[in-house]
Amino acid sequence: MAYGFQGKILHVDLTTRTLEVEEPGVAFYRKYLGGSAMGAHYLLKKTPANADPLGPENTLCLMTGVVVGAPVSGQSRVTATAKSPETGLVGDAQAGGFWPAELKFAGFDGIVIRGASETPVYLWIEDGEAQLRDAGHLWGRFTAEVEDAIRDELDDQRVEVLQCGPAAERGVRFSALINHANRANGRTGMGLVMASKKLKAVAVRGHNRPEMADRERVRELAKWGADHFETSDVYGLGVFGTAQTVSAQNHVGGLPTRNWSSGVFEGADAISGRRLSDTILKERDTCYGCVVRCKRVVESEGSTFALDPRYGGPEYETLATMGSYCGVDDLEAISYANQLCNMYGMDTISCGATIAWAMDCYEQELIGPEHTGGIELRFGNGEALVETVRQIGEREGFGRTLGEGS
Numbered sequence: 197m198a199y200g201f202q203g204k205i206l207h208v209d210l211t212t213r214t215l216e217v218e219e220p221g222v223a224f225y226r227k228y229l230g231g232s233a234m235g236a237h238y239l240l241k242k243t244p245a246n247a248d249p250l251g252p253e254n255t256l257c258l259m260t261g262v263v264v265g266a267p268v269s270g271q272s273r274v275t276a277t278a279k280s281p282e283t284g285l286v287g288d289a290q291a292g293g294f295w296p297a298e299l300k301f302a303g304f305d306g307i308v309i310r311g312a313s314e315t316p317v318y319l320w321i322e323d324g325e326a327q328l329r330d331a332g333h334l335w336g337r338f339t340a341e342v343e344d345a346i347r348d349e350l351d352d353q354r355v356e357v358l359q360c361g362p363a364a365e366r367g368v369r370f371s372a373l374i375n376h377a378n379r380a381n382g383r384t385g386m387g388l389v390m391a392s393k394k395l396k397a398v399a400v401r402g403h404n405r406p407e408m409a410d411r412e413r414v415r416e417l418a419k420w421g422a423d424h425f426e427t428s429d430v431y432g433l434g435v436f437g438t439a440q441t442v443s444a445q446n447h448v449g450g451l452p453t454r455n456w457s458s459g460v461f462e463g464a465d466a467i468s469g470r471r472l473s474d475t476i477l478k479e480r481d482t483c484y485g486c487v488v489r490c491k492r493v494v495e496s497e498g499s500t501f502a503l504d505p506r507y508g509g510p511e512y513e514t515l516a517t518m519g520s521y522c523g524v525d526d527l528e529a530i531s532y533a534n535q536l537c538n539m540y541g542m543d544t545i546s547c548g549a550t551i552a553w554a555m556d557c558y559e560q561e562l563i564g565p566e567h568t569g570g571i572e573l574r575f576g577n578g579e580a581l582v583e584t585v586r587q588i589g590e591r592e593g594f595g596r597t598l599g600e601g602s
Contacts (some may be wrong), residue, residue: 198225199409200262205238206304206326208319210393211252211311215326230261230305232288235277238308239286249281249385250392252312258299258358258398259306265297265406265484267418272297272484274358274375276386282369282546282601287384295356295375295400297484302402313394318346318359321400331396336362338539340377340506346399358398361541364391366591368599370546374538378491378508379483382543422487434480434488436469438512443468445516453520454575455556463525467515472527478505494531501532501582510534510544517548522555522581529578533585540589550602551584554594569593 203225205218228234235257242255256278263271274296280287299307303324316331334342343357357375364371364387371387372380381387390396408414425431432440445451446464453461465471472492481491492509496502503509510518510531518530537544551573557563558573565571569587571580571594587595 198222198262200264200266200406201225201230201305202300202303202404202406204304204324206307206321208307208309208326208328209311210309210313210317210328210395213313213328215328225262225305230264231259231273231275231290232277234259234306235275235288236286239277239279242308242310243279247279249279249284249287249389252310252393254279254310254389254392256309256386256389256393256395257306258309260296260300265300266408266414267485268414269418269421269486269488270483272486274299274381276373276381278386278389280384280386281388281392282385287386287389289373289381289383289386291373291375291379291381292483292486293356293376293379294484295358295379298356298400298402300402300406301404302400303404307398309390309393309395312392316394316396318397318399319395320350321398321402323402323404334396335365338362339374339541340504340539342397343377346397350399350401352401355399355401358400359396359541360387360390361539361589363540363542363589363591363599364388366589366599368540368542368588368591369601370543370550370599372537372541372543374541377506378538380538380541380543382545385543387541418485418487425487430488433490436473437480437490437492437509439467439469439472439492439510439515441469441512442515442520443470445512446520451520452516452552454523455521455552457556461520461523461525463523464520466525467519467527467530469512472509472515476503476528476531477509481508496528496531499528500579501528503528503531504535507535507538514544514548517545517552518581518585521548521552523575524578524581525576526578529582533582536582536585536589542585542589546601547585547588550588550598551581553602554584554598567594567597
């Protein structure tokens with residue numbers, strides 16, 4: 197087998213409830229390597245022309261890459277690929293965390309999912325064995341609740357869970373896949389595809405590391421990276437997270453502001469990585485094998501918006517789309533909107549951009565309170581932002597309209 201891989205792809209047919217293991221061979225891995233390329237291969241091979249993105253004939257692929265599972269910073273990644281319910285074209289979304297490495301340790305380089313179950317199920321994979329289990333009791337629950345329930349049910353708190361949230365179950369077009377309750381395959385509606393198949397989650401646990409050509413040399417490189425991190429060019433990414441990009445983008449006129457009518461936001465400092473670190477940052481989190489620890493974990497009690505550290509914290513893209521894009525400079529409101537997206541399982545980029553577009557329409561009097569249910573959906577209104585995100589997740593009120601995307 198090619199180094200770095202387990203040599204196995206799991207094929208799941210939810211209609212017939214059959215599970216099959218493919219062993220493609222070295223030539224396949226050398227050609228496609230993993231991730232987007234491997235996912236596109238199976239999508240194009242398995243999905244018929246003109247397939248309904250939300251029909252059983254659509255193919256959802258979850259693929260890792262050659263370096264996943266090795267102690268290399270920034271490389272524990274999974275790519276979700278399917279025909280997108282947003283565009284009708286190839287949908288592709290990536291996420292980090294511990295789930296990608298755990299799938300590899302569980303014995304598989306990727307999963308190809310077709311068909312649709314009649315009732316909610318979740319896929320459980322452990323050390324090369326896979327089974328479908330009932331998920332009726334998990335349907336409709338927030339992501340952290342589902343993760344806890346699956347871990348308790350399997351009696352293992354180290355199980356990693358990738359899932360669609362209640363927003364996907366309710367048909368939100370820009371639904372995401374969420375793992376660790378705060379890592380998202382955000383783009384192109386991959387959560388909605390999973391929900392359309394009545395597949396609630398994929399839980400993984402494994403103990404088998406893939407073979408390496410020179411494991412000791414990889415460990416030496418990992419140690420060198422850890423030893424030199426504080427003097428490296430990415431040290432700021434660890435200290436301030438991707439949020440450090442807010443100030444840089446604003447400086448060069450590239451920070452999307454008020455539905456991209458401007459690239460400069462006067463409230464940029466209030467939502468910057470430094471301000472986040474000085475105020476609501478609880479701790480830095482990381483993904484498997486990564487010394488950078490760029491993930492933000494925020495917490496705030498006793499304020500208007502109670503921030504739960506379980507749902508992480510906002511990345512640059514969220515600070516931009518929920519913040520400057522909407523003219524909002526309230527860091528806690530932005531962070532709570534991010535939390536709601538992780539709870540409901542929604543892409544913060546599409547969600548924030550759609551709300552910014554609606555705010556622009558409101559400002560230009562193309563829509564009014566009679567459309568929004570009385571919400572003053574104006575640029576800079578943090579409370580309106582939060583309430584609109586909640587309504588989208590619940591598919592109620594004006595959120596039912598905005599859940600279709602911009």
